[in-house]
Amino acid sequence: MFNSNLNEQQIEHLKQICDEGGIKLTHQRLEIFREIMAASDHPSAELIHKRLQTKMPTLAIDTVYRTLATFDELGIVKKLHVMGERALFDANLTKHHHFVCTRCKQVEDIYWPEFDESMIPEKAAHMGRIQSRHLELRGICNTCLKKMNKD
Ligand SMILES: [Zn+2]
Ligand SMILES: [Zn+2]
Structure with missing residues:
Protein backbone atom coordinates (compact mmCIF):
# COMPACT_ATOMS: atom_id res chain seq x y z
CA MET A 1 0.00 0.00 0.00
CA PHE A 2 1.17 3.50 -0.71
CA ASN A 3 0.44 6.77 0.91
CA SER A 4 -1.44 8.96 -1.54
CA ASN A 5 0.13 12.11 -0.17
CA LEU A 6 3.59 12.53 -1.50
CA ASN A 7 6.04 14.00 0.91
CA GLU A 8 8.58 16.71 0.12
CA GLN A 9 11.34 14.16 -0.08
CA GLN A 10 9.55 12.07 -2.72
CA ILE A 11 8.88 15.17 -4.80
CA GLU A 12 12.48 16.35 -4.44
CA HIS A 13 13.66 12.89 -5.48
CA LEU A 14 11.39 12.91 -8.52
CA LYS A 15 12.60 16.40 -9.46
CA GLN A 16 16.19 15.24 -9.25
CA ILE A 17 15.56 12.19 -11.47
CA CYS A 18 13.76 14.38 -14.01
CA ASP A 19 16.62 16.90 -13.95
CA GLU A 20 19.17 14.18 -14.54
CA GLY A 21 17.01 12.75 -17.32
CA GLY A 22 16.78 16.18 -18.92
CA ILE A 23 13.01 16.59 -18.57
CA LYS A 24 11.00 19.20 -16.71
CA LEU A 25 8.81 18.16 -13.84
CA THR A 26 5.63 19.78 -15.09
CA HIS A 27 2.40 19.97 -13.13
CA GLN A 28 0.92 17.23 -15.33
CA ARG A 29 3.86 14.90 -14.77
CA LEU A 30 3.69 15.46 -11.04
CA GLU A 31 -0.03 14.68 -10.95
CA ILE A 32 0.48 11.49 -12.97
CA PHE A 33 3.25 10.49 -10.59
CA ARG A 34 1.03 11.24 -7.60
CA GLU A 35 -1.75 9.12 -9.06
CA ILE A 36 0.42 6.10 -9.75
CA MET A 37 2.08 6.31 -6.34
CA ALA A 38 -1.37 6.26 -4.74
CA ALA A 39 -2.45 3.20 -6.72
CA SER A 40 -1.72 -0.27 -5.48
CA ASP A 41 -3.55 -2.03 -8.29
CA HIS A 42 -1.04 -1.74 -11.17
CA PRO A 43 -3.17 0.64 -13.25
CA SER A 44 -3.00 0.98 -17.03
CA ALA A 45 -2.40 4.37 -18.67
CA GLU A 46 -6.10 4.46 -19.53
CA LEU A 47 -7.10 3.96 -15.92
CA ILE A 48 -4.71 6.63 -14.67
CA HIS A 49 -6.13 8.99 -17.27
CA LYS A 50 -9.67 8.20 -16.13
CA ARG A 51 -8.83 8.73 -12.48
CA LEU A 52 -7.29 12.13 -13.23
CA GLN A 53 -10.17 13.32 -15.35
CA THR A 54 -12.09 15.20 -12.64
CA LYS A 55 -8.94 16.83 -11.36
CA MET A 56 -7.44 17.56 -14.77
CA PRO A 57 -10.16 17.60 -17.46
CA THR A 58 -7.78 18.84 -20.16
CA LEU A 59 -5.21 16.10 -19.67
CA ALA A 60 -4.76 14.19 -22.93
CA ILE A 61 -4.37 10.42 -22.95
CA ASP A 62 -1.28 10.83 -25.15
CA THR A 63 0.36 12.89 -22.41
CA VAL A 64 -0.29 10.06 -19.97
CA TYR A 65 1.19 7.50 -22.40
CA ARG A 66 4.25 9.63 -23.03
CA THR A 67 4.78 10.50 -19.38
CA LEU A 68 4.55 6.87 -18.27
CA ALA A 69 6.95 5.80 -21.03
CA THR A 70 9.39 8.47 -19.84
CA PHE A 71 8.95 7.44 -16.20
CA ASP A 72 9.64 3.86 -17.23
CA GLU A 73 12.85 4.90 -19.02
CA LEU A 74 13.97 6.90 -16.01
CA GLY A 75 13.23 3.99 -13.68
CA ILE A 76 10.54 5.86 -11.77
CA VAL A 77 7.88 3.27 -12.51
CA LYS A 78 7.99 -0.20 -13.97
CA LYS A 79 6.08 -1.20 -17.04
CA LEU A 80 4.53 -4.64 -16.87
CA HIS A 81 3.27 -6.73 -19.73
CA VAL A 82 0.45 -8.89 -18.63
CA MET A 83 -0.47 -11.61 -21.09
CA GLY A 84 -0.25 -9.46 -24.19
CA GLU A 85 -2.70 -7.00 -22.70
CA ARG A 86 -1.98 -3.29 -22.67
CA ALA A 87 0.86 -2.30 -20.37
CA LEU A 88 0.23 -1.89 -16.69
CA PHE A 89 2.36 0.30 -14.45
CA ASP A 90 3.86 -0.41 -11.08
CA ALA A 91 5.24 2.26 -8.77
CA ASN A 92 6.38 -0.31 -6.26
CA LEU A 93 10.09 -0.56 -6.99
ZN1 LIG B 1 -9.60 -13.01 -10.83
ZN1 LIG C 1 3.72 -5.02 -8.38
Whole structure:
Protein backbone atom coordinates (compact mmCIF):
# COMPACT_ATOMS: atom_id res chain seq x y z
CA MET A 1 0.00 0.00 0.00
CA PHE A 2 1.17 3.50 -0.71
CA ASN A 3 0.44 6.77 0.91
CA SER A 4 -1.44 8.96 -1.54
CA ASN A 5 0.13 12.11 -0.17
CA LEU A 6 3.59 12.53 -1.50
CA ASN A 7 6.04 14.00 0.91
CA GLU A 8 8.58 16.71 0.12
CA GLN A 9 11.34 14.16 -0.08
CA GLN A 10 9.55 12.07 -2.72
CA ILE A 11 8.88 15.17 -4.80
CA GLU A 12 12.48 16.35 -4.44
CA HIS A 13 13.66 12.89 -5.48
CA LEU A 14 11.39 12.91 -8.52
CA LYS A 15 12.60 16.40 -9.46
CA GLN A 16 16.19 15.24 -9.25
CA ILE A 17 15.56 12.19 -11.47
CA CYS A 18 13.76 14.38 -14.01
CA ASP A 19 16.62 16.90 -13.95
CA GLU A 20 19.17 14.18 -14.54
CA GLY A 21 17.01 12.75 -17.32
CA GLY A 22 16.78 16.18 -18.92
CA ILE A 23 13.01 16.59 -18.57
CA LYS A 24 11.00 19.20 -16.71
CA LEU A 25 8.81 18.16 -13.84
CA THR A 26 5.63 19.78 -15.09
CA HIS A 27 2.40 19.97 -13.13
CA GLN A 28 0.92 17.23 -15.33
CA ARG A 29 3.86 14.90 -14.77
CA LEU A 30 3.69 15.46 -11.04
CA GLU A 31 -0.03 14.68 -10.95
CA ILE A 32 0.48 11.49 -12.97
CA PHE A 33 3.25 10.49 -10.59
CA ARG A 34 1.03 11.24 -7.60
CA GLU A 35 -1.75 9.12 -9.06
CA ILE A 36 0.42 6.10 -9.75
CA MET A 37 2.08 6.31 -6.34
CA ALA A 38 -1.37 6.26 -4.74
CA ALA A 39 -2.45 3.20 -6.72
CA SER A 40 -1.72 -0.27 -5.48
CA ASP A 41 -3.55 -2.03 -8.29
CA HIS A 42 -1.04 -1.74 -11.17
CA PRO A 43 -3.17 0.64 -13.25
CA SER A 44 -3.00 0.98 -17.03
CA ALA A 45 -2.40 4.37 -18.67
CA GLU A 46 -6.10 4.46 -19.53
CA LEU A 47 -7.10 3.96 -15.92
CA ILE A 48 -4.71 6.63 -14.67
CA HIS A 49 -6.13 8.99 -17.27
CA LYS A 50 -9.67 8.20 -16.13
CA ARG A 51 -8.83 8.73 -12.48
CA LEU A 52 -7.29 12.13 -13.23
CA GLN A 53 -10.17 13.32 -15.35
CA THR A 54 -12.09 15.20 -12.64
CA LYS A 55 -8.94 16.83 -11.36
CA MET A 56 -7.44 17.56 -14.77
CA PRO A 57 -10.16 17.60 -17.46
CA THR A 58 -7.78 18.84 -20.16
CA LEU A 59 -5.21 16.10 -19.67
CA ALA A 60 -4.76 14.19 -22.93
CA ILE A 61 -4.37 10.42 -22.95
CA ASP A 62 -1.28 10.83 -25.15
CA THR A 63 0.36 12.89 -22.41
CA VAL A 64 -0.29 10.06 -19.97
CA TYR A 65 1.19 7.50 -22.40
CA ARG A 66 4.25 9.63 -23.03
CA THR A 67 4.78 10.50 -19.38
CA LEU A 68 4.55 6.87 -18.27
CA ALA A 69 6.95 5.80 -21.03
CA THR A 70 9.39 8.47 -19.84
CA PHE A 71 8.95 7.44 -16.20
CA ASP A 72 9.64 3.86 -17.23
CA GLU A 73 12.85 4.90 -19.02
CA LEU A 74 13.97 6.90 -16.01
CA GLY A 75 13.23 3.99 -13.68
CA ILE A 76 10.54 5.86 -11.77
CA VAL A 77 7.88 3.27 -12.51
CA LYS A 78 7.99 -0.20 -13.97
CA LYS A 79 6.08 -1.20 -17.04
CA LEU A 80 4.53 -4.64 -16.87
CA HIS A 81 3.27 -6.73 -19.73
CA VAL A 82 0.45 -8.89 -18.63
CA MET A 83 -0.47 -11.61 -21.09
CA GLY A 84 -0.25 -9.46 -24.19
CA GLU A 85 -2.70 -7.00 -22.70
CA ARG A 86 -1.98 -3.29 -22.67
CA ALA A 87 0.86 -2.30 -20.37
CA LEU A 88 0.23 -1.89 -16.69
CA PHE A 89 2.36 0.30 -14.45
CA ASP A 90 3.86 -0.41 -11.08
CA ALA A 91 5.24 2.26 -8.77
CA ASN A 92 6.38 -0.31 -6.26
CA LEU A 93 10.09 -0.56 -6.99
CA THR A 94 10.96 -2.87 -4.13
CA LYS A 95 11.87 -6.33 -5.27
CA HIS A 96 8.67 -8.28 -5.78
CA HIS A 97 6.83 -10.60 -8.11
CA HIS A 98 3.32 -10.94 -9.41
CA PHE A 99 0.33 -13.20 -9.30
CA VAL A 100 -1.84 -12.61 -12.35
CA CYS A 101 -5.40 -13.82 -12.51
CA THR A 102 -6.04 -15.17 -16.01
CA ARG A 103 -9.77 -14.39 -15.71
CA CYS A 104 -10.01 -10.87 -14.29
CA LYS A 105 -6.37 -9.88 -15.09
CA GLN A 106 -5.89 -8.60 -11.55
CA VAL A 107 -2.21 -8.31 -10.59
CA GLU A 108 -1.18 -8.89 -6.99
CA ASP A 109 2.24 -8.35 -5.46
CA ILE A 110 4.20 -11.28 -4.08
CA TYR A 111 7.29 -10.96 -1.93
CA TRP A 112 9.58 -13.92 -2.29
CA PRO A 113 13.03 -13.33 -0.80
CA GLU A 114 13.99 -17.03 -1.11
CA PHE A 115 13.55 -16.75 -4.86
CA ASP A 116 15.40 -13.43 -5.02
CA GLU A 117 18.38 -14.98 -3.30
CA SER A 118 18.36 -18.35 -5.06
CA MET A 119 21.16 -19.30 -7.43
CA ILE A 120 20.72 -18.31 -11.06
CA PRO A 121 20.85 -21.39 -13.32
CA GLU A 122 24.36 -21.73 -14.70
CA LYS A 123 23.24 -21.47 -18.30
CA ALA A 124 21.44 -18.18 -17.62
CA ALA A 125 24.43 -16.83 -15.73
CA HIS A 126 26.54 -17.41 -18.86
CA MET A 127 24.16 -15.58 -21.16
CA GLY A 128 25.25 -12.19 -19.90
CA ARG A 129 24.98 -9.98 -16.89
CA ILE A 130 21.70 -10.47 -15.05
CA GLN A 131 20.30 -7.18 -13.80
CA SER A 132 16.97 -8.18 -12.33
CA ARG A 133 14.62 -11.10 -12.01
CA HIS A 134 10.88 -11.14 -12.09
CA LEU A 135 8.53 -14.04 -11.70
CA GLU A 136 4.94 -14.11 -12.85
CA LEU A 137 2.59 -16.65 -11.39
CA ARG A 138 -0.62 -17.17 -13.28
CA GLY A 139 -3.79 -18.64 -11.96
CA ILE A 140 -7.31 -17.83 -10.87
CA CYS A 141 -7.77 -15.47 -7.94
CA ASN A 142 -10.02 -16.25 -4.98
CA THR A 143 -12.65 -13.75 -6.06
CA CYS A 144 -12.96 -15.43 -9.46
CA LEU A 145 -12.91 -18.89 -7.89
CA LYS A 146 -15.83 -17.94 -5.66
CA LYS A 147 -17.79 -16.59 -8.63
CA MET A 148 -17.09 -19.78 -10.61
CA ASN A 149 -18.36 -21.92 -7.76
CA LYS A 150 -21.59 -19.96 -7.64
CA ASP A 151 -22.34 -20.45 -11.35
ZN1 LIG B 1 -9.60 -13.01 -10.83
ZN1 LIG C 1 3.72 -5.02 -8.38
